[in-house]
Amino acid sequence: MLQCRTLRRLLIPAVRAGSQCSRHRPRAGKLVQRWILPLEQQMTRQMASSGGAPGGSGDSSLYTFIVAFSALGAGVYVFKTLKNDKVRYHDRISTLATKTEGQPEESKEQVEKKTAVQAGEESKVDVPTGTEGASSQSTEASPEADAISRPEIPSHAPFLLIGGGTAAFAAARSIRARDPGARVLIISEEDNPPYMRPPLSKELWFSEDPNIVETLRFKQWNGKERSIYFQPQSFYVSARDLPYVENGGIAVLSNKKVVYMDVRENKVKLDDGSQISYEKCLIATGGTPRSLPAIERAGEEVQQRTTLFRRVNDFIALEKITKEVKSVTIIGGGFLGSELACALGRRARLTGLEVIQMFPETGNMGKVLPEYLSNWTTNKIRREGVNVMPEAVVKSVAFQDGKLTIKLKDGRKVETDHLIAAVGLEPNVELAKSAGLEVDSDFGGFRVNAELQARSNIWVAGDAACFYDIKLGRRRVEHHDHAVVSGRLAGENMTGATKPYWHQSMFWSDLGPDVGYEAIGLVDSSLPTVGVFAKATSKDTPKSATEESGTGIRSESETEAVATEVNVPFSASATEASAAATSAKAPQQGEDYGKGVVFYLRDKVVVGIVLWNIFNRMPIARKIIKDSEEHEDLNEVAKLFNIHED
Numbered sequence: 206m207l208q209c210r211t212l213r214r215l216l217i218p219a220v221r222a223g224s225q226c227s228r229h230r231p232r233a234g235k236l237v238q239r240w241i242l243p244l245e246q247q248m249t250r251q252m253a254s255s256g257g258a259p260g261g262s263g264d265s266s267l268y269t270f271i272v273a274f275s276a277l278g279a280g281v282y283v284f285k286t287l288k289n290d291k292v293r294y295h296d297r298i299s300t301l302a303t304k305t306e307g308q309p310e311e312s313k314e315q316v317e318k319k320t321a322v323q324a325g326e327e328s329k330v331d332v333p334t335g336t337e338g339a340s341s342q343s344t345e346a347s348p349e350a351d352a353i354s355r356p357e358i359p360s361h362a363p364f365l366l367i368g369g370g371t372a373a374f375a376a377a378r379s380i381r382a383r384d385p386g387a388r389v390l391i392i393s394e395e396d397n398p399p400y401m402r403p404p405l406s407k408e409l410w411f412s413e414d415p416n417i418v419e420t421l422r423f424k425q426w427n428g429k430e431r432s433i434y435f436q437p438q439s440f441y442v443s444a445r446d447l448p449y450v451e452n453g454g455i456a457v458l459s460n461k462k463v464v465y466m467d468v469r470e471n472k473v474k475l476d477d478g479s480q481i482s483y484e485k486c487l488i489a490t491g492g493t494p495r496s497l498p499a500i501e502r503a504g505e506e507v508q509q510r511t512t513l514f515r516r517v518n519d520f521i522a523l524e525k526i527t528k529e530v531k532s533v534t535i536i537g538g539g540f541l542g543s544e545l546a547c548a549l550g551r552r553a554r555l556t557g558l559e560v561i562q563m564f565p566e567t568g569n570m571g572k573v574l575p576e577y578l579s580n581w582t583t584n585k586i587r588r589e590g591v592n593v594m595p596e597a598v599v600k601s602v603a604f605q606d607g608k609l610t611i612k613l614k615d616g617r618k619v620e621t622d623h624l625i626a627a628v629g630l631e632p633n634v635e636l637a638k639s640a641g642l643e644v645d646s647d648f649g650g651f652r653v654n655a656e657l658q659a660r661s662n663i664w665v666a667g668d669a670a671c672f673y674d675i676k677l678g679r680r681r682v683e684h685h686d687h688a689v690v691s692g693r694l695a696g697e698n699m700t701g702a703t704k705p706y707w708h709q710s711m712f713w714s715d716l717g718p719d720v721g722y723e724a725i726g727l728v729d730s731s732l733p734t735v736g737v738f739a740k741a742t743s744k745d746t747p748k749s750a751t752e753e754s755g756t757g758i759r760s761e762s763e764t765e766a767v768a769t770e771v772n773v774p775f776s777a778s779a780t781e782a783s784a785a786a787t788s789a790k791a792p793q794q795g796e797d798y799g800k801g802v803v804f805y806l807r808d809k810v811v812v813g814i815v816l817w818n819i820f821n822r823m824p825i826a827r828k829i830i831k832d833s834e835e836h837e838d839l840n841e842v843a844k845l846f847n848i849h850e851d
């Protein structure tokens with residue numbers, strides 16, 4: 206009896222210690238606590254009854270001994286199991302992180318299982334959750350030594366996005382929205398985190414901040430300040446920690462280029478030789494600005510004095526150059542060339558900089574706008590202080606006596622200090638070769654289906670995608686909103702949705718704060734057009750549109766919801782529609798095109814719409830395109846945009 210009591214005194218604390226020890230382990234604690242606590246209580250109760258009962262018998266002492274002994278055994282078992290679990294967990298994590306080329310690839314199911322287990326185990330760690338930003342800050346509580354041994358570049362990423370632009374960022378967000386634990390790795394050739402490009406040719410030039418090239422914050426036309434970066438650096442997880450972070454996150458591997466894709470092994474190779482395997486991959490490589498053969502032929506001195514404008518670093522460089530030189534010439538009459546002409550024209554008025562813009566078309570944006578509107582735009586840009594030279598085809602460029610001399614095909618000569626070539630974009634499709642992906646021979650870009658898929662686990666979005674639009678046919682679009690819409694769709698499809706491209710993206714262009722337009726669908730000036738215009742008021746400017754909506758990135762200000770409420774006027778026969786197209790009063794040259802709608806027709810159906818100084822009505826335009834119907838009277842359809850409203 207004495208022995209039994211002594212043994213009991215020794216065993217109870219031991220059992221308690223065992224259970225407390227397991228409680229202090231946060232990882233597997235809950236499961237263990239659930240069965241160890243009742244056992245401890247049960248034991249204590251049994252011991253109390255056996256020991257506490259007056260005049261307890263020898264049987265009861267033996268019983269107490271057996272129970273106590275098995276409890277000790279159970280405690281030891283639990284302790285060992287927990288310890289092994291922890292070791293196995295760390296083994297798994299480091300295997301995932303350090304998996305090398307020679308090792309066999311894991312199946313998708315295996316990796317998914319691991320990720321699920323990992324997520325399950327991690328969810329027991331006491332860390333802040335809720336927002337993406339918060340969750341991405343907390344790393345798995347592994348020993349410091351583990352953290353130091355983590356490779357700089359993870360060898361595996363469940364979601365690998367090639368390109369760190371708008372489409373990739375939109376895809377990363379939508380992947381995380383549908384799969385909150387997802388680990389997304391963006392590989393970017395640039396050294397900045399993802400940023401928006403539209404302000405580079407607009408608002409940033411109108412800033413009065415002398416430190417604009419450092420802050421890269423711009424005032425929207427409504428006066429509100431904002432950064433060009435979609436998210437601050439702190440939003441992202443480091444690539445190194447990505448395999449370990451609580452609830453996954455988005456990491457950006459900057460200054461790295463993907464140079465090879467092994468689509469059989471689901472691997473990519475970077476320019477530094479490292480390799481990363483993936484489960485799902487997005488190609489969002491955007492494009493590279495074209496140069497002119499005349500510039501390429503001209504040699505280094507000319508090329509050093511030429512900017513091909515695309516990146517934030519181009520803005521930073523050009524901002525400095527335009528303060529130093531006396532004359533700058535923009536070659537190109539499209540969106541980019543015309544926006545930069547307006548922006549630099551303002552600088553011309555302030556500093557005396559000479560700004561020349563030249564292009565082969567008869568007017569600015571001549572490939573998009575009907576002739577009368579293109580001519581009006583040219584005059585507007587001239588009023589901004591720009592020397593606009595239409596019908597100018599560059600024959601050669603030379604550097605002589607500290608000046609660039611541009612010779613035009615018609616014999617004219619222009620002297621300038623610096624060139625900006627804004628003559629289009631070449632989609633970045635170098636990876637097509639190693640990946641065995643198809644490049645579209647008409648539009649360029651990776652050919653993908655309506656779900657933006659190139660192969661079973663490879664998607665393409667943004668400027669680099671030549672996709673099948675289920676309404677308008679095969680297309681490639683080089684616009685911000687398309688990058689957002691297609692990136693988002695690709696992200697959704699990468700996480701299991703099988704949605705086709707049906708949400709028509711829009712685009713916009715502002716010629717400074719006073720004139721701007723928004724467009725959707727196929728806007729090609731070679732198509733027949735019908736324009737309906739009205740007098741503009743002071744409210745009909747990009748500035749007041751931004752004041753109303755609160756954002757200068759105008760694709761952010763329109764919503765899909767409004768479109769479904771729009772009742773578009775009835776359709777009509779082909780003959781009636783064609784009559785309407787020809788009978789509508791064509792705007793006259795020299796008119797003041799305050800605000801209006803231009804419909805672009807293909808086979809008598811509206812396939813594109815430009816809203817000229819009409820803002821935030823894109824859902825109506827989207828609905829018209831989506832309906833793909835012939836309309837009896839496009840003047841009636843134009844009324845939907847309230848163009849006659851004051």
Ligand SMILES: Cc1cc2nc3c(=O)[nH]c(=O)nc-3n(C[C@H](O)[C@H](O)[C@H](O)COP(=O)(O)OP(=O)(O)OC[C@H]3O[C@@H](n4cnc5c(N)ncnc54)[C@H](O)[C@@H]3O)c2cc1C
Nearest residue numbers: 368370371372394402403463491667668683684685688712
């Ligand atoms: C100055 C400017 C103004 C604009 N203004 C407007 C506007 O007002 N409205 C509008 O609708 N659109 C506008 N656009 C167009 C719009 O910005 C683009 O359509 C959009 O950025 C395309 O997004 P993306 O993600 O496809 O490509 P990008 O934004 O070009 O991103 C692609 C990224 O991938 C990187 N990359 C390429 N290859 C690799 C590789 N192999 N490995 C790693 N990284 C790689 C590139 O360096 C780049 O960072 C403008 C564009 C510019 C340049």
